[in-house]
Amino acid sequence: MPTVLIVGKSNVGKSTLFNKLIGYKKSIVDDKEGVTRDAVSGRVSYYSKTFNIVDTGGIFENPEDDIINKSKDLTLKMLNEADLILFVIDAKNGITSEDYYLADIIRKSNNDVILVSNKSESERRVQNNLPDIYKLGFGDPIFISAEQGKNIDTLIEKIVNVLESKGLSLEENLKEENQPIIRVSFIGRPNAGKSTLFNSILNKERVLVTPIPGTTRDSVDELVTINGKKYLFVDTAGLRRKSKVDYKSLDMYSNVRSIKSIENSDVVVILIDAIEGITHQDQRIAGIAENRGKATIVAFNKIDLIKNFRYKKEEFIDQFNEKLYFINYSPLIFISAINKKGIDNLINAIDEAYKSLHYRVQTSAVNSAIQRMMAFTPPPKGLKILYGTQVDIRPPTFLFFTNGKKVPEFYQNHIRKTIRENIYPFVGVPIFLKFKSRH
Numbered sequence: 186m187p188t189v190l191i192v193g194k195s196n197v198g199k200s201t202l203f204n205k206l207i208g209y210k211k212s213i214v215d216d217k218e219g220v221t222r223d224a225v226s227g228r229v230s231y232y233s234k235t236f237n238i239v240d241t242g243g244i245f246e247n248p249e250d251d252i253i254n255k256s257k258d259l260t261l262k263m264l265n266e267a268d269l270i271l272f273v274i275d276a277k278n279g280i281t282s283e284d285y286y287l288a289d290i291i292r293k294s295n296n297d298v299i300l301v302s303n304k305s306e307s308e309r310r311v312q313n314n315l316p317d318i319y320k321l322g323f324g325d326p327i328f329i330s331a332e333q334g335k336n337i338d339t340l341i342e343k344i345v346n347v348l349e350s351k352g353l354s355l356e357e358n359l360k361e362e363n364q365p366i367i368r369v370s371f372i373g374r375p376n377a378g379k380s381t382l383f384n385s386i387l388n389k390e391r392v393l394v395t396p397i398p399g400t401t402r403d404s405v406d407e408l409v410t411i412n413g414k415k416y417l418f419v420d421t422a423g424l425r426r427k428s429k430v431d432y433k434s435l436d437m438y439s440n441v442r443s444i445k446s447i448e449n450s451d452v453v454v455i456l457i458d459a460i461e462g463i464t465h466q467d468q469r470i471a472g473i474a475e476n477r478g479k480a481t482i483v484a485f486n487k488i489d490l491i492k493n494f495r496y497k498k499e500e501f502i503d504q505f506n507e508k509l510y511f512i513n514y515s516p517l518i519f520i521s522a523i524n525k526k527g528i529d530n531l532i533n534a535i536d537e538a539y540k541s542l543h544y545r546v547q548t549s550a551v552n553s554a555i556q557r558m559m560a561f562t563p564p565p566k567g568l569k570i571l572y573g574t575q576v577d578i579r580p581p582t583f584l585f586f587t588n589g590k591k592v593p594e595f596y597q598n599h600i601r602k603t604i605r606e607n608i609y610p611f612v613g614v615p616i617f618l619k620f621k622s623r624h
């Protein structure tokens with residue numbers, strides 16, 4: 186999906202515009218992802234067209250800034266990486282040296298630019314500032330008022346036009362072709378209901394099952410198509426075969442077989458028997474999955490046996506937060522495998538987690554968010570975080586350049602939280618961080 190960068194000096198109305206663009210989407214399409222208030226990255230949907238938008242906040246504002254000084258290359262990289270730049274100026278208060286400074290940086294990127302003249306409510310003021318606006322060298326601006334929502338549709342249409350004229354596709358449903366295979370394993374204590382769940386999925390959904398013998402003797406993976414998407418259920422031998430006594434033994438749960446299944450999957454569904462609650466072994470399995478960078482979904486099964494489930498639900502959530510806090514990014518699903526309840530939610534969660542596992546965020550979004558974070562919660566004394574970028578997927582991995590000081594665990598968690606809340610939620614997926622000293 187193409188990415189559009191909002192760039193401008195301080196106070197020109199970048200975040201107001203960002204919120205308007207995101208909000209615009211909300212009024213047209215219903216909002217699935219739930220954008221947090223100070224998100225820096227979001228999605229704009231205009232009828233069937235979609236693109237990403239990033240508010241660069243203060244990154245390009247202050248020439249004295251560490252980030253700009255120490256990494257001119259990175260600044261340019263961010264500008265180049267985008268598909269289009271919205272250069273926002275303030276038509277009410279006029280053009281200043283900072284605007285010209287920014288204009289020069291933006292020009293160096295050789296990228297496409299739309300000049301956005303914000304705060305254009307007063308005709309007279311706009312007229313006064315018009316000569317200076319043209320001096321920036323980006324041609325005709327689009328006059329908007331982000332605050333009053335004026336001309337936002339014209340702006341979006343212009344954005345769509347430019348992106349499409351570059352040959353970029355803004356249609357959302359292209360991913361249908363070249364479908365990946367989502368590898369899923371069900372892990373849980375004996376009797377948690379794994380076989381029942383597997384069979385319920387097979388019976389409920391219109392599926393096509395193709396057994397694929399695994400490399401280990403006795404293991405069988407099954408390729409299943411659900412609603413046009415392909416899933417490989419890993420090691421279904423243990424699910425299909427009616428449990429033998431030895432498989433029931435407690436050790437089997439935490440044995441090599443489970444670990445192999447985890448390693449062979451993208452998404453691990455940790456199935457909990459709601460009557461028994463979360464056990465040590467569940468915690469251990471969750472830890473292994475997290476460590477190996479796998480997506481996890483926690484599913485409480487047998488909720489049909491829980492009396493007053495509506496009241497009990499809170500207790501399950503508390504239990505999850507207490508015992509599986511280290512994978513608290515995982516979707517929590519309640520199911521009754523036997524009654525085929527909650528199966529659709531589970532499949533949706535698997536899809537969402539798989540998407541997150543492969544999601545890449547923009548370097549500009551990372552730095553905008555981290556910079557904002559550091560303004561509110563500065564790093565511990567002596568530590569400097571200069572900039573960062575996502576270097577890998579499966580799992581999403583971020584590299585941050587620092588001044589060489591150790592980044593304490595609590596601050597790492599703060600960075601993870603910031604990424605999730607302000608850039609992309611990475612549902613069900615651990616975020617790996619790396620730090621490198623830069624001198």
Ligand SMILES: Nc1nc2c(ncn2[C@@H]2O[C@H](COP(=O)(O)OP(=O)(O)OP(=O)(O)O)[C@@H](O)[C@H]2O)c(=O)[nH]1
Pocket residue numbers: 193194195196197198199200201202242243277303304305306329330331332333
């Ligand atoms: N008159 C007018 N004021 C606006 C408009 N858009 C934003 N503002 C005001 O301009 C001020 C700055 O807006 P922000 O959206 O915070 O600006 P910003 O560019 O994100 O500022 P930084 O956070 O410093 O990067 C706020 O007081 C807004 O209410 C507009 O279209 N017209």
Ligand SMILES: Nc1nc2c(ncn2[C@@H]2O[C@H](COP(=O)(O)OP(=O)(O)OP(=O)(O)O)[C@@H](O)[C@H]2O)c(=O)[nH]1
Pocket residue numbers: 373374375376377378379380381382423424427428432433486487488489490520521522523524
């Ligand atoms: N009430 C209720 N019982 C369930 C549910 N799911 C599974 N069960 C029962 O729980 C028992 C164990 O289910 P299985 O599907 O065999 O469990 P499993 O996790 O595959 O067990 P192992 O093969 O031993 O690992 C069976 O008696 C199921 O009928 C459910 O949603 N509700």
